[in-house]
Amino acid sequence: NRFSNTAEIDWDDLEASLVAADLGPRLAMSLVEELRDLGRQITADDVVEITRQHLAQRLPPDLPPPLPPSSDKPFVFLIVGVNGVGKTTTCAKLAHWLQRRGSLTYLAAADTFRAAATEQLLRWGQRLDIPVITGPANADPSSVCFNAHQQAIRDGARYLICDTAGRLHNRHNLMEELSKIRRTLAKQDPAAPHLTLLVLDASTGSNALQQAKEFHKASPLDGFILTKMDGSGKGGVAVAIHEQLGIPPRFLGTGEEPADFALFQRARFLEDMI
Amino acid sequence: MFASLSDSLDKTFRNLRGVGKISEKNITDALKEIRLALLEADVEFTVAKTFIEHVKEKAMGTEVLKAVKPGEQIVKIFHDELAELLGGDQVPLNLEAPARILLCGLNGAGKTTTAAKLAGRLKREGRKPLLVACDLYRPAAIDQLATVGGQVGVPVYTPDTSESDVVKVAQDALSWASNQTHDVLIFDTAGRQEIDERLVQELQRLHSFLTPGETLLVADAATGQGAVSVARHFDEAVSISGIILTKLDSDARGGAALSMRAVTGKPIKYVGEGEKLDQLFEFHPDRMADRILGM
Ligand SMILES: Nc1nc2c(ncn2[C@@H]2O[C@H](COP(=O)(O)OP(=O)(O)OP(=O)(O)O)[C@@H](O)[C@H]2O)c(=O)[nH]1
Ligand SMILES: Nc1nc2c(ncn2[C@@H]2O[C@H](COP(=O)(O)OP(=O)(O)OP(=O)(O)O)[C@@H](O)[C@H]2O)c(=O)[nH]1
Ligand SMILES: [K+]
Ligand SMILES: [Mg+2]
Ligand SMILES: [Mg+2]
Numbered sequence: 001n002r003f004s005n006t007a008e009i010d011w012d013d014l015e016a017s018l019v020a021a022d023l024g025p026r027l028a029m030s031l032v033e034e035l036r037d038l039g040r041q042i043t044a045d046d047v048v049e050i051t052r053q054h055l056a057q058r059l060p061p062d063l064p065p066p067l068p069p070s071s072d073k074p075f076v077f078l079i080v081g082v083n084g085v086g087k088t089t090t091c092a093k094l095a096h097w098l099q100r101r102g103s104l105t106y107l108a109a110a111d112t113f114r115a116a117a118t119e120q121l122l123r124w125g126q127r128l129d130i131p132v133i134t135g136p137a138n139a140d141p142s143s144v145c146f147n148a149h150q151q152a153i154r155d156g157a158r159y160l161i162c163d164t165a166g167r168l169h170n171r172h173n174l175m176e177e178l179s180k181i182r183r184t185l186a187k188q189d190p191a192a193p194h195l196t197l198l199v200l201d202a203s204t205g206s207n208a209l210q211q212a213k214e215f216h217k218a219s220p221l222d223g224f225i226l227t228k229m230d231g232s233g234k235g236g237v238a239v240a241i242h243e244q245l246g247i248p249p250r251f252l253g254t255g256e257e258p259a260d261f262a263l264f265q266r267a268r269f270l271e272d273m274i
Numbered sequence: 275m276f277a278s279l280s281d282s283l284d285k286t287f288r289n290l291r292g293v294g295k296i297s298e299k300n301i302t303d304a305l306k307e308i309r310l311a312l313l314e315a316d317v318e319f320t321v322a323k324t325f326i327e328h329v330k331e332k333a334m335g336t337e338v339l340k341a342v343k344p345g346e347q348i349v350k351i352f353h354d355e356l357a358e359l360l361g362g363d364q365v366p367l368n369l370e371a372p373a374r375i376l377l378c379g380l381n382g383a384g385k386t387t388t389a390a391k392l393a394g395r396l397k398r399e400g401r402k403p404l405l406v407a408c409d410l411y412r413p414a415a416i417d418q419l420a421t422v423g424g425q426v427g428v429p430v431y432t433p434d435t436s437e438s439d440v441v442k443v444a445q446d447a448l449s450w451a452s453n454q455t456h457d458v459l460i461f462d463t464a465g466r467q468e469i470d471e472r473l474v475q476e477l478q479r480l481h482s483f484l485t486p487g488e489t490l491l492v493a494d495a496a497t498g499q500g501a502v503s504v505a506r507h508f509d510e511a512v513s514i515s516g517i518i519l520t521k522l523d524s525d526a527r528g529g530a531a532l533s534m535r536a537v538t539g540k541p542i543k544y545v546g547e548g549e550k551l552d553q554l555f556e557f558h559p560d561r562m563a564d565r566i567l568g569m
Binding site: 016019020021022024025026082083084085086113114115116119120122123124127166168169170201203204205206207208210228230231232233237256 | 310313314315316318319320380381382383384411412413414415417418420421422425467468469470494496497498499500503504521523524525526527529530549
């Protein structure tokens, strides 16, 4: 690494790389303090490794795939997030990921608002051979979820993934709509939605933390998915989100193809980060 | 969050006054606070550093030291410099015939929506725009542009879904438009990561074929430290003429505006402030400076 082969640790440079990874200046500074306090226990040769270890303490250990307990009703995912982060694409990839494990998976096109959002998910469904349940344009997204849930139960699907419209976390009425979707899903199965995942774009800076906070208030989150990890963004804000809100990263999106999707793995994430 | 940047600086100075004269070192401490504010607003690390170094001289002027509220004074200096840098050489769009506008940017930044917003705006200004769908990757991207184009009452040139060469699409669109009365063509392109060489090359081919009068980078206001890499790569690849900042209706502080402006020297032409198609507005450097400094 670029820190080794130097006599002394360049702490400013270390702080700069942490900030550059979107860790946030406060977290970057406190981490650097923490490391400096190690004194002679840390050298230019192992500074990167030790930094990763200290970051790792702020992230959860690798979690098993969020697979359902056996139940006769489908396991329901609710996918939420601000505009353009990659929700629809992620729904398709997640469905593909589950389907490859041999489970019948349904998609609900509950973004009835954005132009051609339903068509987008339908195309994905056709391409991946996954049934997509749609509603008319501008229909109540809750009713699309209800119908999809009903069909998924009737057909014995193992999973149902509900795509939702992009909404900014500072729009209260749109956040309210999520509560309604949750209540509607709970009508046919009190345990639904089983997993609510927030989609975050790895190129987003500190605002991702704000997004997580507000979505978590409106619709309790079980985890988040970082997309566009194939870009230059490192997604360092994930560390702050987990540290401050206790919400774990679950999956990573790494491209526009269906297979560009993987379980979050702490060690690999940190290796890419610094 | 930083509604109190100047307050906290004032406090710093007040505390210092108790112990004696304000020195250069004290100002340096205040600058650290400003640096933190910029970083928290997602201004890129080196951009923040350079900007502070550049403004430091002025901030050290004696009028600051003598001011009743030195903190407020310093913030004002930074604010004005920031607005100056963000605004600078703002000029209207180049719509000289043949007027062609190429939109590019990262995935999901808001290009397609912005294309329709811009078309609607130009139409209201008395132009006759045509939208051209050059995103052949994203599922239903063409449907999306056709829908939003319809919503603003602007025709959309849509290629065959089997077409896979964007330059061919652009060529066909130009020859079709030559018999029409459109006076400005707006090209929507696929989203791409700036480090994806294959996709960036595709954009370059389209750009060199079109030689557009405006090549606008569409960027999300919530972009983090990567803003510099994004702006620099797109500028190197297709020599952007300006930036459109989207999703400014969020509570993101928008430091990316400074990062992108600083590394490319290209002006911010418009801002998007909502999903509705009439929500594309002129850029106000002053408001943006307030926002970045958390005022
Ligand atoms: N490079 C890359 N692009 C991605 C990834 N995930 C999604 N995208 C792209 O990001 C863009 C937006 O994706 P969508 O799935 O439409 O995003 P969304 O959150 O559903 O958007 P809205 O519904 O409009 O809020 C598309 O161009 C996708 O192909 C990823 O992991 N890597
Ligand atoms: N709140 C808000 N949403 C916006 C704004 N501009 C665009 N959007 C939304 O952002 C999402 C992505 O917009 P698109 O226009 O599809 O983005 P794109 O850059 O064309 O996406 P790709 O073609 O997949 O790269 C959509 O949900 C839009 O409605 C804005 O200014 N404010
Ligand atoms: K990355
Ligand atoms: Mg979507
Ligand atoms: Mg688009």
